[in-house]
Amino acid sequence: MQQKVSGDLRKDEQLLIDTIGQGLDTEYRHLLVPALNNASVLIVYIKGLINTTELEDAIIRPLTAPSRNANEKGAKKTPLPEFIESTLFIAGVKQSQDWTEICDAIVSGDSVLLINKYDAAFILANRGWESRAISEPTSEVEIRGPKDSFVENLMPNMALIRRRVRDYGLRFEGMRLGDRSKTDVVMVYIEGLVNDQILHEVRTRLQKIKTDAIMVSNYIEEFIEDSKYSIFPKMERTERPDKASAAILEGRIVIMVDNTPFVVIAPSVFWNFLQSPTDYYEKYILGTFWRSIRLLAMFLAISSSSAYVLLTSFHQEMLPTSLALKIAADRQGVPFPAAIEAFVMEVLLEVMNEAGLRLPKALGQTVSIVGTLVIGQAAVQAGLIGPALVIAVATGAISSYAIPSFAMSSAIRLLRFPVLFCSSLFGIFGYLGAVIFITLYLMSLRSFGAPFYSPISPFQKDDQKDTLLRLPRPQMKKRPSLAKPQDSVRQTTTPRSQNKSEEGGP
Amino acid sequence: MIRKLVASILLIITLVIPSGCWDMREINEIGLVMAVGIDKSPRDPNLFLVTVQVANPQGSGSSGGEKQKNESQVWIANAEGKTIFDAIREIARFSSQRIMWAHNNIIVVGESLARDDITPVIDFFTHNHELRMKTWMAVTPLSAGDVVSSNVGMGNAPGRSITEVFRFQNLTGLGLPSDLLNVYHDFTSENNNLLISSLTLNEALTQAGLADISENIVEQIEVSGLAVFDKNRMLGYLTADEARGLSWFLGESPNLVISLPHPQNQNKSVAVEMNAVKAKIDSRLNQGAPEFTIEISGSGHISEEDTFSSLTINEFKSTLENLAEQQIAAEIRSSVSKVQKEYRSDVLRFGKTVHVQHKKEWNRDLKYRWAEIFPESEVEVVVKVSIESSTLNQVPLRNYKELANTNDQSQDK
Incomplete structure (x- = not known):
């Protein structure tokens, strides 16, 4: 669809009806805006996907309000984009001429405002659909540790991670996959910590996916994982934001998929599947004991x-x-x-x-x-x-x-x-x-370049601190080399070791 | 292409399955040998008579409480053959189960066979790849078949009860732990002769709780000493008491009890339990003739003492230590001299000691004349016992009623 917004409201409406149809859930709302000399405008949205109250209070009400300064000459000269931005009580307003973008916005839950004799549309971000509240994890129950878990909705999921990692470098890099499902997929990582090569590899593999629909994250996993025919999972999945955040802080990449309450962590090695967040939430000896039991x-x-x-x-x-x-x-x-x-x-x-x-x-x-x-x-x-x-x-x-x-x-x-x-x-x-x-x-086997059996084979001495054993936190001075992080130092010295060196000094 | 692939996979599977299961045998289809006895056949001295005791799991196991009380725990069979293997194949001919040796506990050899030549027995059982080298070996003056088929023991399959008798040998010192590995070692060694424990039956114990006692006399197997060999022939026995003398320095950490007369009251005894006994055989050459010192050191532990004495603890301790040392030394001396003078066969590891400590002389000269030198060698026994335990401080048990009586009587006078 290469066409652009024509500016002729009837023509544009017809084009929209041809593209996204006139189904039960699609609403075409006509208004006259007094402030624009009663220009006729059209608001298009999907009923279940928008916040109706917001639409009424923040869009329709200001637009239909009688113009306070209708007679003033200066008002007329206000350019249309500035007028819209300052009139509507809505957080996100974006102007677009591209029909594809406009249609995508409508099916994603935004409202689109078209004004007669203006050759661009305004995309108004007032998404708001019914979604499950954040609840306790059901498939990864831990005795201690936070009790929240990811939901099907991307926004709260990203917020759950941002709440834990306030690093400036935290990035949510989005892309849209699936020709028909147009699913949002987000790569989460910390800029400056993540290994650029691995990041590049994950990005390219994701971009190479050409399919019609992504229903759950496993669709993506099967496209991007190494050795597709192996029965072993090569990427960790979790519904726990604490586990996902910890992985991001180790320099690994978390992939979030819209409508999936589980995120995918890449790269992962075999031993990750024997570890559990509780190992870190209780005494280190217990952590080691539990790992050996597993x-x-x-x-x-x-x-x-x-x-x-x-x-x-x-x-x-x-x-x-x-x-x-x-x-x-x-x-x-x-x-x-x-x-x-x-x-x-x-x-x-x-x-x-x-x-x-x-x-x-x-x-x-x-x-x-x-x-x-x-x-x-x-x-x-x-x-x-x-x-x-x-x-x-x-x-x-x-x-x-x-x-x-x-x-x-x-x-x-x-x-x-x-x-x-x-x-x-x-x-x-x-x-x-x-x-x-x-x-x-x-x-x-390999997982995004990491040997799947490491750090046992090939043997990595430093990583033994957190593989089968779980050493006390102050001892784990380096991040695991699994994701080859740019910055491998987690902490330099600990208070205790400082004391020791003072005691031991001459 | 796909057809070929499927065909080749099917071929591989058909290849693998028949080749895989050939040596499969279910555990309930094999007969586990618990004990085996080997005799000379009474009919023909050139034939072996092999008696096997095979466990009957139905009798000993417990499947949901349906244990049949009457069913015997074992199944006993015997057969004759020109070789031992021949006889065993003969058993397989009429037994319903395949015989498996891996769980065998004991090999009993009849005296007549042992006096003749024990080589075929040791050879067969060390050739057998199923058998464990920790299987006990024993000689019996009775027929080995009788020992193997006797119904002994408390609860276990009889073959296993016999093993238990051996297991606690360091408490009695009546024999020595002669397992197949030791026997094989001694048999093949150039400097040491065989010493195998001997077993006898003792019709003494009765099964408790049974009405008709006379019918239920249970035979009891006991270790009755040692059989002394020279090369492959048995020479004779050492009695249980004589065996005890040897087990002080040949046994594995002997934990024996000695009864000593009470220092002040000859009618009463004090029991001392010896533990941490260390033995060392030393040799030196006196003008080419080897002389031996057997050094025993150990600590004692008073386990029975019910007589009052007026001795101080230190006096009591040193007297007891002296008595114990003398008694142990006497036991060892009499056993050693019996071996030296009567059997003239080196089963005491003396030759081994010389071999290790004076390799040159042994290889040059001594090993060729060892059979003559051994009986004439001087043997010195040094025993060091220290009684060092808190039981010394324990006051003997006293009966206050009796004490009160004696006090009253003395007052009356």
């Missing part, structure tokens, strides 16, 4: 059922004698080999998991009763499965829930199946082969 949980989630199969079907010598006898006794008369038993149980568990996720609350109890009673107890009592297997499978399931990131936890739950398959075929050799393969694969 690492253990991840290991258990992948290997508990495989370990059961390989120990009972291949390597009975690795069991203590009394345990071997106990399992053998419990397995008397079980009709299937341990491998098939384990596969069936794992699949059933995933089915229960999937059923439970989307079930209405009232039905939730039914699932847990049927699941625990029928599948757990009855199957064991009927001798269809061994009780030790139920313990192994349940351990794996519980452990997988201990991984803070839902995406990573799901990826690991999925990986249990190939590992179990290999273990059932080749015993411990199959298990080790599968685990080594997964580890090597993780090491081969």
